[in-house]
Amino acid sequence: MGSTVGVGTAVHAGAAGEFLLGGDLPIRRMGYGAMQLAGPGVWGPPKDRDTAIAVVRRAVELGVNHIDTSDYYGPHVVNGIIREALHPYTDDLVIVTKVGARRTPEKDWPAALKPAELVQAVHDNLDHLGLERLDVVNLRIVEEGGGLGPTDSIEEPFTALAELREQGLIRHLGLSNITAAQLAEARAIAPVVCVQNEYNVVRRDDDALLEATAADGIAFMSFFPLGTYTLRHEKPAGADAKVPLATPLRNDALDTVAARHGATAYQVALAWLLHRSPNLVCIPGTSSLAHLEQNIAAAGLRLGEEDLRDLDALKG
Numbered sequence: 001m002g003s004t005v006g007v008g009t010a011v012h013a014g015a016a017g018e019f020l021l022g023g024d025l026p027i028r029r030m031g032y033g034a035m036q037l038a039g040p041g042v043w044g045p046p047k048d049r050d051t052a053i054a055v056v057r058r059a060v061e062l063g064v065n066h067i068d069t070s071d072y073y074g075p076h077v078v079n080g081i082i083r084e085a086l087h088p089y090t091d092d093l094v095i096v097t098k099v100g101a102r103r104t105p106e107k108d109w110p111a112a113l114k115p116a117e118l119v120q121a122v123h124d125n126l127d128h129l130g131l132e133r134l135d136v137v138n139l140r141i142v143e144e145g146g147g148l149g150p151t152d153s154i155e156e157p158f159t160a161l162a163e164l165r166e167q168g169l170i171r172h173l174g175l176s177n178i179t180a181a182q183l184a185e186a187r188a189i190a191p192v193v194c195v196q197n198e199y200n201v202v203r204r205d206d207d208a209l210l211e212a213t214a215a216d217g218i219a220f221m222s223f224f225p226l227g228t229y230t231l232r233h234e235k236p237a238g239a240d241a242k243v244p245l246a247t248p249l250r251n252d253a254l255d256t257v258a259a260r261h262g263a264t265a266y267q268v269a270l271a272w273l274l275h276r277s278p279n280l281v282c283i284p285g286t287s288s289l290a291h292l293e294q295n296i297a298a299a300g301l302r303l304g305e306e307d308l309r310d311l312d313a314l315k316g
């Protein structure tokens, strides 16, 4: 029997241990993903801005020192909330942002990967976060709206960001939604400190990339850690297999392990990620104080061999 975490117990994010990002930024492996703060459809403003600010402040109180964001969340709204909640920022806080998409009035997310668009996006992040230099900027590869797919070269957009790094506007660079070949292409242009791809207990397509990044000292930040929009959920009878579910994943194996630990299925999903590899960094997203506390408490959940066997059966 492993550890027990009460679903309401406050646990320090440090219980998950740290990862040294880019050789100079120590981050706790239990971070916070800010996307949900904008409200439904990631389109702001949120119904309750005070709660959104309280969620960000509580995350930091509970030891989170790594927040994932983008200026296109909201758009602009989420960065404004982070700034209002935490500015002036403490020296140990690492804000990781991403560029490469934009929002349309129809709330779509087309690509914005042209050099001029990337330069503008970096300046928008600096302005709205109230920073003179961004800790980490992820180039997010987006196919929609004439963007780039998994077999395309990312030389042009990554070179544009590498130039901004040379100018001192960015400390470190990362990549999101990429393949191993694109990572190799980027690393020939400038150092890459993190990769942010979809990865969770039911979505493990990137096992090989996770292991390669671990060997190279690159952080792997899993997005959709709770599998919220992952297509491989257990579907309710009659559900359309192609329509992503806008709820976190839930299945019998997670429930069984959760019952063993007095935890929730979502805490088990997060604990599994932290157990998966020492370079795996979690950025669960929530707009709820109660969910935030539960997610951070998952940093203290230790899974045993029986748990891992049960969860391995979920591999797609």
Ligand SMILES: NC(=O)c1ccc[n+]([C@@H]2O[C@H](COP(=O)([O-])OP(=O)(O)OC[C@H]3O[C@@H](n4cnc5c(N)ncnc54)[C@H](OP(=O)(O)O)[C@@H]3O)[C@@H](O)[C@H]2O)c1
Pocket: 032, 033, 034, 035, 036, 068, 069, 098, 140, 176, 177, 196, 197, 222, 223, 224, 225, 226, 227, 228, 229, 246, 247, 248, 266, 267, 283, 284, 285, 286, 287, 288, 290, 291, 292, 294, 295
């Ligand atoms: N690079 C990329 O392309 C990319 C794409 C997507 C996301 N991201 C990043 O990854 C982060 C995480 O992704 P995500 O927020 O979309 O998905 P997620 O973390 O898998 O799940 C978030 C969803 O789960 C719910 N939730 C969170 N904690 C819960 C709990 N303890 N119990 C029950 N429900 C809970 C949230 O609702 P409540 O608000 O009600 O808690 C929300 O609907 C984002 O914040 C963003 O920073 C990056």
